[in-house]
Amino acid sequence: MAIQLKADHLESIRTHGAREYPNECCGMLLGHAGDAVKEVSEVVPLRNIRHDFTRAQELLPLEDPGRESEKNRFLIDPQEQLRVEKDARARGLDVLGYYHSHPDHPARPSNYDREHAWPWYSYIILSVEQGEASELTSWVLSGDRLRFDLEPVKL
């Protein structure tokens, strides 16, 4: 599989990542899944609710809140996620995956990312270095959930 985005989709992810720096941004990727390629038709920026410490801890507690925060963790509000999924389905679109940024870290998934991912979906990671959008990669979790495989990004 590969994931295909238009130039303005990439631009909107990069802009979102730079705007949220030094915090992580996040969002969803909607479109159509073909046999060989997931074709993105919409990029939906969402709020990283790690900004709301109390609510985020209720939903998915951080193990080490001293070291973990919105600067290196993201969480999509499950209600918002459901709303986007329903709206996508009503318009005949599939949820193809998710994106988030890594402020001042490489565009490689962390163990935390792997533990909170599902197979099949694309996970786009944008590295944001010193506030500037940098490398962008896409990853798919293996069926046994043990590793992320790099997925080609097509324009």
Ligand SMILES: [Zn+2]
């Ligand atoms: Zn990550």
